[in-house]
Structure formats: structure tokens, C-alpha cells
Amino acid sequence: MYTGAHRYPIYLFIGTFILLLISCKPDAKKQDANILKVDCFLQSQEHIGNLMDNTQINDALQTIQVLNNDSLKMIYYNKIAYMLAEQPDTTFFYIASKRGLSIAERRKDSSAIADSNWNYGIHYLKRNLYNKSYAHYQQAHSFFHERNDYYAGKMLYNMAYIRSKIKDYTGSEILLFQAIPIFKKLNKNKQLYFCYNLLGTIYDELQEYDNALKHYEKALDFLNKVNDKYLYEQDIQNNIGLLYQKKGRQKQAIELFDKALSQKDLKKLDPALYARIIDNRAYSLYLLNENSRLPDEFLTALHIRDSIWHEPGILMSHIHLSSYFLKHQDTAIALQHAIQAYTLSKQLHLNRDALTALLLLAEIKPSKKENYLREHIKLTDSLNQEERKVRDKFTRIQFETDSYIEKNNQLTRDKILIVASGAALTIILILLIVNYKQRAKNKALEFETEQQKANEKIYLLTLKQQANLDKGRLQERRRISEELHDGILARLFGIRLNWEFLKLSGERKTLVKHREFLAALQQAEKEIRDISHDLRNELFLSETLFVRNVEHLIKKWGEQASFKFEFKTDESIIWENIDNYTKANIYKILEEALHNIAIHAEATLIKVYFNKTHNTIKISVEDNGIGLIKRFTNKGIGIKNMKSRTKKLKGSFLIQSVPKKGTKIFINIPLKT
Numbered sequence: 001m002y003t004g005a006h007r008y009p010i011y012l013f014i015g016t017f018i019l020l021l022i023s024c025k026p027d028a029k030k031q032d033a034n035i036l037k038v039d040c041f042l043q044s045q046e047h048i049g050n051l052m053d054n055t056q057i058n059d060a061l062q063t064i065q066v067l068n069n070d071s072l073k074m075i076y077y078n079k080i081a082y083m084l085a086e087q088p089d090t091t092f093f094y095i096a097s098k099r100g101l102s103i104a105e106r107r108k109d110s111s112a113i114a115d116s117n118w119n120y121g122i123h124y125l126k127r128n129l130y131n132k133s134y135a136h137y138q139q140a141h142s143f144f145h146e147r148n149d150y151y152a153g154k155m156l157y158n159m160a161y162i163r164s165k166i167k168d169y170t171g172s173e174i175l176l177f178q179a180i181p182i183f184k185k186l187n188k189n190k191q192l193y194f195c196y197n198l199l200g201t202i203y204d205e206l207q208e209y210d211n212a213l214k215h216y217e218k219a220l221d222f223l224n225k226v227n228d229k230y231l232y233e234q235d236i237q238n239n240i241g242l243l244y245q246k247k248g249r250q251k252q253a254i255e256l257f258d259k260a261l262s263q264k265d266l267k268k269l270d271p272a273l274y275a276r277i278i279d280n281r282a283y284s285l286y287l288l289n290e291n292s293r294l295p296d297e298f299l300t301a302l303h304i305r306d307s308i309w310h311e312p313g314i315l316m317s318h319i320h321l322s323s324y325f326l327k328h329q330d331t332a333i334a335l336q337h338a339i340q341a342y343t344l345s346k347q348l349h350l351n352r353d354a355l356t357a358l359l360l361l362a363e364i365k366p367s368k369k370e371n372y373l374r375e376h377i378k379l380t381d382s383l384n385q386e387e388r389k390v391r392d393k394f395t396r397i398q399f400e401t402d403s404y405i406e407k408n409n410q411l412t413r414d415k416i417l418i419v420a421s422g423a424a425l426t427i428i429l430i431l432l433i434v435n436y437k438q439r440a441k442n443k444a445l446e447f448e449t450e451q452q453k454a455n456e457k458i459y460l461l462t463l464k465q466q467a468n469l470d471k472g473r474l475q476e477r478r479r480i481s482e483e484l485h486d487g488i489l490a491r492l493f494g495i496r497l498n499w500e501f502l503k504l505s506g507e508r509k510t511l512v513k514h515r516e517f518l519a520a521l522q523q524a525e526k527e528i529r530d531i532s533h534d535l536r537n538e539l540f541l542s543e544t545l546f547v548r549n550v551e552h553l554i555k556k557w558g559e560q561a562s563f564k565f566e567f568k569t570d571e572s573i574i575w576e577n578i579d580n581y582t583k584a585n586i587y588k589i590l591e592e593a594l595h596n597i598a599i600h601a602e603a604t605l606i607k608v609y610f611n612k613t614h615n616t617i618k619i620s621v622e623d624n625g626i627g628l629i630k631r632f633t634n635k636g637i638g639i640k641n642m643k644s645r646t647k648k649l650k651g652s653f654l655i656q657s658v659p660k661k662g663t664k665i666f667i668n669i670p671l672k673t
Helices: 012-022 026-044 054-065 070-084 091-107 110-126 130-144 149-165 169-186 189-205 209-223 232-246 250-261 271-287 296-308 311-327 331-348 351-364 366-500 508-543 545-561 580-601 638-648
Strands: 564-569 605-613 616-623 652-658 662-670
Touching: 026 054, 026 070, 054 070, 054 091, 070 091, 070 110, 091 110, 110 130, 110 149, 130 149, 149 169, 149 189, 169 189, 189 209, 189 232, 209 232, 232 250, 232 271, 250 271, 271 296, 271 311, 296 311, 311 331, 311 351, 331 351, 351 366, 366 508, 545 564, 545 580, 545 605, 580 605, 580 616, 580 638, 580 662, 638 652, 638 662
Parallel strands: 564 605
Antiparallel strands: 605 616, 616 662, 652 662
């Protein structure tokens, strides 16, 4: 029967040996020495089933106890428990299992808990304590179910095997049909062989021989895909031979038994299997009435089984020998074997074989036939009742396990629901906070926008008022300039000119004085003319005030951000004819653009150009900086404000950027006609 495979790291010894070599601290060296000691013991006791020395086991357990690494202690305890699972002495098995399970439960290590239950399952199955074994395999399966499909499949097979042993063939089938898809998905051919072989055995017991043969053949198909067949091939050949034996096809059965026995070193490798095949072949010869090799083969099988103390096999040999000698009228020897078979079956609690022995006894001793048959009926009833109890118990175990799993699942669902509800409430709270902050931010932006609009209106009113004052001053200057130039200066020039043409006579001193006064008058004319011209020049300068303000703005940002600039304006643009609202928005757009360049662009040169085409002012702002970066464009409202102001002027706004090469802004503003 297959219960498990080597599940623990065989390279643990190598890893810990390397750890020992590289350790430096005294405490670490002591720990590594203990680890090395345990590894050496495990290496020497590698194969499960070998008889182990109790002194060495006790020494290993004490060494593990002083290790300071719980994870390593848990692995060692579980491995020793696995190796002791089938040992006759159970003391150390329970010590290792209990300690390993305790650490696993404390660490909440699901895999280690499942391993520990697996070990208990093997242990109890070896002792035919099917209900305990099944319960532990069921526990192991509940842990492996969602964590390791391969091991979960193995647990299903082990539980199916146990159900087949208590004659619960339907329950066994169900479990095998759950395991098979898992192994097919994982392409585990050896495990598929075990499953189909067990199905064949089940249908054989149900006397569905054709169905049994079909599943045995499937098992062989999967076994042929396995590299290491070990003795599985001889085992299934024996099973199919027994099937043919029950169907009365003894020659085919004998051929299969012969084929199995032809395996080299079969007797040495597995004497129990060898004896079983010898005994089965002998029984087919007996059924064929070919007695030339009988009873020698029956006795050979019995001798081998005695030598290895294989009690179930010894029991079967006595039954076959009793049948043989009864058929040949040697009732004394037949009775002797039948009594031995019945006694042994009662000791081993193999009640099915006890029933067979009772039927033989009833046939051998007709005088006590009634007593033997009465015992047969009593045992049959007891056996049926016991099997019902066991099946009910297994059903209860299954129900309790399913309830436990469902309870755990419900707890998991409740936890998920609590976590999900908490997460949902947290998200809602965060959304409310974000919404509140966003609303507050929007209100602040609205207030800022309104304030900006108000400031803009105030600014425009101030500009308008300043423009009116400037216009009044300019008009007054123009009037004064014209009055000085065309009025006073003309009269003075006329007076001086007429004065110069007067023919005056007198003393030389008086004439010199006269010439001095004329020169002074001419100088006064010049000064009045200069004043008039200065007033005219101030009028011209006032007409270029906006351009000078723009240039001053660019220069200010250039000094602040350490960049050079080029500024050119089309002389055909008459700024005094452009309304203050347009000029104010152009100024604000340029200010925002220069602010962005200074803060983000890392530019060393910018170019600002004003051009006029037809009735449109074209403004371009270019820099040689790093270009637009997404994180800057996503934040703030600088570009949005520039676009908004351009839109107010019914203009167009375009921005172009190349990473590490700079950014260009193009603005077209139509002039009012």
C-alpha cells in the first residue's frame, strides 16, 4: 500500500555542513555541531521502515531540543516522526510528533501541521487503526487542499485506501475520482497507477471483474510511463492473475504469476510479494487439479512468510493448505491448518478470513458443523454491524471535517467581509475628506478668481484713469508747446529781427550794450524753442510707454532668473490706438509666461517678438530651457490663465515644447476695427 514519499529535504545535511564550515562564533559553532550531529543521524536512517536504534533516536531528540531555531527543530521533529511512523516501538514517534506539531501550531505553519497529520496517518494505518488514520489524513488534506494540489491528491488516495479496507467501496471510489484529475493535471503517472490499481481492486471485490480488468489495464498503461517501476509491475500482474483466478481462467492466471515471478531478485527485493505470488499460483494449480507441484508451493510460501513473520500471509497459507488437504481427504492435516488459520485470524482481527476458516472447519468436522455455522452467522452479523459502525464513524468524521472546513471558510469570509467593510469605510472617509478639501480648494480658487477679476477691473480703471490723466497732460503739453513755438517764440523772433535792422547811433559803449541785449534775446528764443521741442519729445515718449513697460518686465525677470533676452516689436503697431483692456491682458499673459520660464524652464536665453499682420498682433515667446515637464503642466493654473486671457481677447493660443530644447508660445490677438 502506498502512503507517501520522501517529503523532507535530502540536501539539509549539505547545507548545514557548509554552514558549519563558515561559522566563526563559539555559540554558532556549537549550534552547527548539533545540527551536523542530527543530520548525520538522519542520513544513516534514510529509509522509512528500517529498524532504528532507540539510543540513537533518544540522543537525536535531546540534541534537537537544545537547538535555538524553532523552524529547524520543527523540520527535524517531523522528519524523525516520519521515519518512526512504522516502527514497532511507538514511544519516540509520539514524542517527536507531539513536539513537531506543537511548534507548527505555535508558528501557525500550515504545511508543517499537515506534515505532522500525515505522519500520524501513516502510523495509525500501519496498526490498522483506520478511523484514527483516516481522521489525520483528512486533517492533512484540509491544509493541503488550497496550498499543494499534489499532496492533497495523495491524501485523497490514502483516505480512499482506508475506505476500501472497511468495505466502503462507494466512498473509496468518490475519493479516487477526486484524486485522479489532480494527478492527471500534474502528469503524475505513478500516482495515477496507484489510483487505477486500487479501483481495479475495488471492482474485483465487488465481483465486477470486467470493470476491474479495465482499470488494472489503465493502471498498467500509466505504470509503463514511469521510469522507476520498482516492483509495482509484479504487484499488478499478481492482482490481474487473482482476477483471472476468480473468473475461472486459471491458465491465464498462472501465466501472469509466472511472468511476475520471472523478475530477477524478486524474492530478495520483496519476499512478502514473492511468497504471495507463489501461494496464488499454487492455488490456481489446485483449482486446475494440477497437483504435481503441490503442496510444495503452498509450503514454500508458508515457509517464506514464517521467516519474515508476515502474519496475514501466514493466515492465507493455512487457509489454502487446509483447502488442499481437505480435497485430498487428509482431514487431520486440513483440520490442523484450519484451526491455525482461525486462531490467527482472531488474533489479527481479520474477520473475513475467520469466516472462511469457520466454513472449512464446518466441512472438515461434520460433527461440529452446527456449532461452526452458528459461530459463522454470529460473526457475520457482528462483522456487518461493526462495518456499519465504522462506516458511520467515517461519515461522522467526514461530516465533522467538512463542518470544520466550512467553519474556517466562514471565518475567512467574515474576515474578508470585515476587511472589505473597513476598507470601504476608509475609502468613503478618504473620499469625503478629499471632496471636502476639493470643495474648499474650489471655493478658494473661486475667491481667488473673483479677487483676480476685481483686481483686474481696478487695474483697468487705474489704467484708464492714468490714461485720461496722461492724455490731459499730453494735450496741455501740446498746447503749451504750440503756444511757445507758434506764439511767444514767433513774436520774440519778430521783435529781435526788427530790432536788429534799426540803425542806431550813439556811444560805442551804448552800441555794445545794445548788441549784448540782442544776443540775450536770441538766447531766450533758443531756450523757448528747446522747451517746446522737449515737450514734443515727451509726447513721443508717452506714445511708446507700453513697449517700455514690457521691456522693463522682461529685464526684471531676466535679472531674477539670470537669463539673457531679445525683445523686438513691429514699429507699425500703434499702441496708443489699442485699448487698455487688450494691453493689460497682453501684459499679464507675458508676465505669466516669463514667471513660468523663470521658475521651471532653466533657460539661459528667451526671445519675445511683437509683430503685426493685417489686423492681428502676433506675439511669440521662446526659450531654450528643458521643455515642458508633465508634473508642472498638471499643477497650477499658469497656462490655463494664459489661455483664458487669450480667449477673452478672442485670440488663439498655441504652445510647443521639445524636451531639453525649449518651449515656444504663439499668441494671435485680433485688433478691434
